Amino acid sequence: MKKSGWILVCLTFVFLFLGPTAQASGNVEFSIRGILPENQIDKEQTYFDLLLKPGAKQEIKIAIKNDAAVAQKFVVNINQATTNSSGQIDYSSKKAPSAATIYSIEDVVQAPKTVTVPPQSEIQVPLSVTMPTEKFAGRIMAGIQVLKLIEEDGASVTSQFGYILGLQLRNTLTQVKRELKITNPKAAISFGETAFSVNVENMTLDAIGKMTYTGKITKAGKKTALQKINWENRSMAPNSNFDLVFAMNDQEIKPGAYQLHLQVTDGKGNVWQVNESFTVSSKNAKEVNSAIIPVAASSQTPPWLYGLVGALAALLVLVSGVLLKSRRPQAKAIKELNS
Structure with missing residues (x-):
């Protein structure tokens, strides 16, 4: 079989079995930032790292900037820091506290569930922090996650486009013995x-x-x-x-x-x-x-595939004949130009 024939068969199988490729626009059209307060421990960081006394209450703020020409609605999640199956700290999922969790972030930080930002504007969103009453060494860790809501068929769907801003809360800077x-x-x-x-x-x-x-x-x-x-x-x-x-x-x-x-x-x-x-x-x-x-069951060729291959072979013969007829005058013209 000629090279053009193989290319035609390969492309046919790609379209039949893979289907259309989903594409993300990547045009998020918004951004967030933390408005860091005076009790920020490390002023060089852009995430929240706060030193608070036991039982202390504080309002902190994040800014959401909407760059779109229309108003946009956002979901605000406060996600407990967990360890994922790859052995890395993960802030991306809103999960119920595990049995190992001492302080649930839902009891410590409260945020509005949704926020609407006017077109080409920035608003400040308040978050309420209430520290546990007993003193602890170490840190409570979470991620402030902001996701865009998209309207589809009259319903609001949470987009995967978003940002996560880190949040650490401490009573003391004393080092903790690891176990x-x-x-x-x-x-x-x-x-x-x-x-x-x-x-x-x-x-x-x-x-x-x-x-x-x-x-x-x-x-x-x-x-x-x-x-x-x-x-x-x-x-x-x-x-x-x-x-x-x-x-x-x-x-x-x-x-x-x-x-x-x-x-x-x-x-x-x-x-x-x-x-x-x-x-x-x-x-x-x-x-x-x-x-x-x-392996035998997974590698067995389904009967319908033989029929499909036969149909493709017949189609290939037909198309190859058409291509050969149409290419002969072109080949002659190229030869004449190069002579």
């Missing part, structure tokens, strides 16, 4: 695939940064790693936890005894080391392995 808890190694399903996982929990009311994770899973009494992990430059939010995953890439997990070898370090020289045995039961292994899609 990490590593528990519950087990076989698990992660993102629809077989895996081993272990829960990592930051037990202190302070963030941990510049973390490294070095570890492996072995059969009990063996040195050969079934899977390894080597993460660098990770972080954890205060009083948060996440499941550290050793992805097995759809390898079958067999029942039996296993060993977790894991070392975690941070930017302050702290080291946490765990060597723990655990057992995968037959029932657990069966549940986890159910996530594996058999």
